[in-house]
Amino acid sequence: MSVKPFETFLVEQFLADAETHIEAGFRYQFKSPDGDNSQRLYEAMLKHKQGEIDASNGVSLPFLQTGKCKVVPVIHSENPEKVEGFTENYISHLRDEVAGQSGYLKGCALVVxxxxxxxxxxxxxxxxxxxxxxxxxxxxxxALNGLIDEQDNAKDVSQCLLDDQFDSILEDGATMFGFESLYKAVEDGDLRFNELGMFEDPLVVEMSGNPKQIKKRLEENRALYEELSFEVEHFNDQLQDRLKSFGEKFIDKHFDDSEGWKDVEFEATFKSASVTHSSNLHLSKKLRVMVCT
Structure with a gap:
């Protein structure tokens, strides 16, 4: 199934909102620390352009038409000769033109x-x-809740994942692009936990109707995945000693390379650990603090 690009979904949300909330003479901005995400978002907006405005110095500015005004999207670039976009000085000039509403950007709003x-x-x-x-x-x-409501199965799991990802975005101060992996999973109807930083877990779908149980299992899944990621990254040559609760055979089978362990289902990984695993996790978290500080 072909999945609509996330940036296209974001622009559709913007255009629907713009009909009532974007007004001429106003300037709007979205800050993204990821240049690739910024470029994708900008290009997705340009796919809806309905014309161009002749600006100063031979510059043509694409615009989108809404019910209230024309929307002029621009993208910032530190080096326009190498990377598409405008300098801060030129964007400041456009900002003033929009605010003045008397020149070539009369009737326009600016999105930076x-x-x-x-x-x-x-x-x-x-x-x-x-x-x-x-x-x-x-x-x-x-908006993602609306997509989840259209699902026939795994709705409760997707809802718990959405709540979890939302909390993570707020905690990390991340942008809306933090939802992208979950969006793709929801849009094509195929939840792939490994794309969400978790072990595959077909059994969790069977817990439909019990959100508390689902949430607890997802939290355990993510915690175990993150713990093993940490161990593999920092102590890859000491796994037999550090992961004794998983058993030597399990480690030999699934940790022979740095990626193979990610393909194991959560149930198998969880059951392979002994009852002492909880205490080992607690100890490992202390060690993590020591390594990272």
């Missing part, structure tokens, strides 16, 4: 996709990722 710390750019534009705005984590979570 950037990773800039320039106060004059950030403070003079509404942040589309702030609470209540269309690209805030809460709004994207609500």
């Amino acid at each position: 996709i950037h990773n800039s710390l320039l106060d004059t750019l950030i403070n003079s534009a509404e942040d589309l990722a702030q609470p209540g705005q269309v690209w805030s984590p809460t709004k994207i979570k609500d």
